[in-house]
Amino acid sequence: MKTVTYMQAFNEAIDEEMARDKTVFALGEDVGQFWGNALGEYKGLAAKYGAERLRQTPISETAIVGAAIGAAATGLRPIAVVMFSDFLGVPMDEILNQLTKMRYMFGGIIKLPMVITSYSGAGFQAAAQHSKNMEGLFMTIPGLKIVSPATPYDVKGLMKSAIRDDNPVLFLLRSVLLAGGLKGEIPEEEYTIPLGRADIKREGKDVTVVAIGTMVHRALACANKLEAEKGISVEVVDLRTVIPLDKETIINSVKKTNKLVIMDEEPKTGSVAAEIAAIVAEEAFDSLDAPIKRVCAPDTPVPFSPVLEKFWMPDEENLAKAIEEIV
Amino acid sequence: MDKTKLMSMYELMVRIRTFEERVRKEFAAGNIGGFIHLYSGEEATAVGVCSAIRKDDYIISTHRGHGHVIAKGGKTDRMMAELYGKITGYNKGKGGSMHIADVELGILGANGIVGAGITIINGAALSAQMRGTDQVCACFFSDGASNTTRFHEGINLASIWKLPVVFVIENNGYAESTPVTYSTNIKNLAERACAYGIPGVTVDGNDVMAVYEAAKEAVERARRKEGPTLLECKTYRYHGHFEGDMQEYKPKEEVEEWLKKDPIPRFASKLINDKVATESELKEIDKRLEQEIEDAVKFAVESPYPDVSETFEDVWA
Numbered sequence: 001m002k003t004v005t006y007m008q009a010f011n012e013a014i015d016e017e018m019a020r021d022k023t024v025f026a027l028g029e030d031v032g033q034f035w036g037n038a039l040g041e042y043k044g045l046a047a048k049y050g051a052e053r054l055r056q057t058p059i060s061e062t063a064i065v066g067a068a069i070g071a072a073a074t075g076l077r078p079i080a081v082v083m084f085s086d087f088l089g090v091p092m093d094e095i096l097n098q099l100t101k102m103r104y105m106f107g108g109i110i111k112l113p114m115v116i117t118s119y120s121g122a123g124f125q126a127a128a129q130h131s132k133n134m135e136g137l138f139m140t141i142p143g144l145k146i147v148s149p150a151t152p153y154d155v156k157g158l159m160k161s162a163i164r165d166d167n168p169v170l171f172l173l174r175s176v177l178l179a180g181g182l183k184g185e186i187p188e189e190e191y192t193i194p195l196g197r198a199d200i201k202r203e204g205k206d207v208t209v210v211a212i213g214t215m216v217h218r219a220l221a222c223a224n225k226l227e228a229e230k231g232i233s234v235e236v237v238d239l240r241t242v243i244p245l246d247k248e249t250i251i252n253s254v255k256k257t258n259k260l261v262i263m264d265e266e267p268k269t270g271s272v273a274a275e276i277a278a279i280v281a282e283e284a285f286d287s288l289d290a291p292i293k294r295v296c297a298p299d300t301p302v303p304f305s306p307v308l309e310k311f312w313m314p315d316e317e318n319l320a321k322a323i324e325e326i327v
Numbered sequence: 328m329d330k331t332k333l334m335s336m337y338e339l340m341v342r343i344r345t346f347e348e349r350v351r352k353e354f355a356a357g358n359i360g361g362f363i364h365l366y367s368g369e370e371a372t373a374v375g376v377c378s379a380i381r382k383d384d385y386i387i388s389t390h391r392g393h394g395h396v397i398a399k400g401g402k403t404d405r406m407m408a409e410l411y412g413k414i415t416g417y418n419k420g421k422g423g424s425m426h427i428a429d430v431e432l433g434i435l436g437a438n439g440i441v442g443a444g445i446t447i448i449n450g451a452a453l454s455a456q457m458r459g460t461d462q463v464c465a466c467f468f469s470d471g472a473s474n475t476t477r478f479h480e481g482i483n484l485a486s487i488w489k490l491p492v493v494f495v496i497e498n499n500g501y502a503e504s505t506p507v508t509y510s511t512n513i514k515n516l517a518e519r520a521c522a523y524g525i526p527g528v529t530v531d532g533n534d535v536m537a538v539y540e541a542a543k544e545a546v547e548r549a550r551r552k553e554g555p556t557l558l559e560c561k562t563y564r565y566h567g568h569f570e571g572d573m574q575e576y577k578p579k580e581e582v583e584e585w586l587k588k589d590p591i592p593r594f595a596s597k598l599i600n601d602k603v604a605t606e607s608e609l610k611e612i613d614k615r616l617e618q619e620i621e622d623a624v625k626f627a628v629e630s631p632y633p634d635v636s637e638t639f640e641d642v643w644a
Contacts, residue, residue: 026458052457058487063446065481070450073435074385076457078450098447106428106436107418108641143642147634166644 009152013159028081032056050206065091100143122302123176128301136271146242150216152184157193196244222316268296290326366394368565371590373398373536387444392437413630442472443482452490471502491549517559532560
């Protein structure tokens with residue numbers, strides 16, 4: 001094993017896949033030589049693979065995603081780099097009407113093996129247009145896989161699988177983990193993680209917390225504290241992939257603990273948390289010993305002021321309160 | 328140009344017209360559902376451009392796409408079956424009129440979103456460039472699409488990367504009910520090419536030879552890796568934006584003026600005057616195509632609908 005940052009793990013995934021497969025290339029606003037995208041996760045790759053394969057574009061999100069679709073439909077494996085996931089609103093038609101519908105409406109005659117990478121999430125005072133999570137919005141569009149990794153290990157293994165997948169994948173990198181230098185262990189040798197499998201990050205028996213992205217770390221911190229201070233045993237399930245959704249792991253965990261709290265950084269309405277709550281209510285209602293709780297952000301855009309942003313993001317205290325209400 | 332090629336261009340134009348007029352009847356009779364956007368009147372554009380490219384070149388079409396599919400070699404029976412929503416259609420009846428695609432024929436799809444093909448074709452062209460082939464791409468869109476955001480983003484990107492694309496504006500006078508004279512402030516839409524440093528060419532879109540010659544030059548330029556061209560073909564949409572649109576917004580004199588410039592009799596006269604074909608030879612083609620479309624309808628009617636289990640297929644590869 002070796003210790004790397006969240007950013008290094010991502011960079012290694014791209015590096016290894018570009019070395020392995022000549023059809024893999026990335027295109028985006030600053031993916032080239034100087035920046036390696038706004039936060040630098042593609043840095044060094046242009047020097048290694050050239051400007052053809054780390055292809056700098058004008059600031060044209062519509063053209064970037066559109067070109068990736070055409071390239072994917074004709075035999076390449078593009079990675080379309082759209083800096084912050086709030087900007088996905090710009091090429092929304094390309095995602096909503098082209099990328100995710102083409103295979104279906106053409107009766108399955110094409111494959112679209114492409115990945116869109118984007119920064120996601122609040123927590124560093126980037127304000128409303130550089131902070132939004134998008135999983136809930138995009139999970140309503142059939143035909144798009146959605147990955148949202150929380151650790152360096154998961155970033156690398158899932159990104160390699162995303163590149164090799166024959167379907168469109170939206171890969172949401174957490175800005176705070178990327179820019180904050182989160183570290184973790186990864187194997188020296190090559191590995192991949194299949195899309196569609198949640199990961200139990202911490203075993204527990206009193207309550208299940210399903211979390212995603214940055215919230216996984218907050219859930220783990222909260223679980224350790226509750227165990228030490230109050231003897232409450234919390235199982236933390238990291239969703240990792242939103243689509244395909246690993247219902248089995250969630251339901252099995254709920255059957256074990258009989259209680260569920262979902263921690264999601266998105267506003268509550270129409271969120272991933274809403275979907276998971278509905279699934280468990282539909283399919284595992286009899287296993288529940290208490291109402292399902294959702295710990296989510298308020299239904300507002302992300303505010304700038306540090307005090308407001310801190311209040312906006314769900315944290316350990318919010319989660320502890322929700323857990324203690326049902327345990 | 329040899330006789331075979333000229334005759335094939337005539338045949339393609341008549342195939343499009345015959346198909347379209349029959350689709351119109353089938354729709355009116357309630358045999359076809361959804362939206363139908365007919366191409367009649369614009370045949371010279373699709374045929375002129377598609378006759379200038381190769382079988383392995385790519386095209387992307389529009390919501391008014393039947394003409395492009397036929398011009399690129401699409402089979403009318405499978406198209407008709409698609410319009411009928413049958414499993415034997417090009418896309419198993421899952422796409423319908425607005426979404427016919429056939430990758431083997433290089434048709435990367437007709438598109439129901441105005442202008443959406445402009446950025447996607449760049450990807451196909453980039454892929455040809457990166458794979459080291461000399462394939463060229465033609466992207467059909469309309470005067471309406473030339474006012475959308477992707478027109479700027481797409482053509483700008485193609486121009487800086489010197490992508491092998493011919494961007495074909497089919498200026499048929501109207502975007503839904505809005506005349507091009509209202510929606511744009513310039514006389515020729517091809518003038519916009521100067522903003523991207525690429526050639527912009529305006530031709531009579533009802534003259535198939537003029538379209539062919541201009542497209543040929545643009546295709547050769549693309550194949551020489553000199554980058555994209557913006558080709559504007561001025562033509563006219565005979566029928567409404569969709570079937571059922573009464574076209575109250577069109578002045579009667581304008582319609583009459585354009586009918587006089589119908590691309591098919593015009594090309595027929597040229598073939599006869601140039602002694603390429605006789606009237607009876609052309610009539611023979613017309614008759615054969617009537618039969619072909621009759622057979623296409625029969626094929627569509629007799630084909631089965633998809634099984635409902637198809638609903639769940641083709642979401643994932």
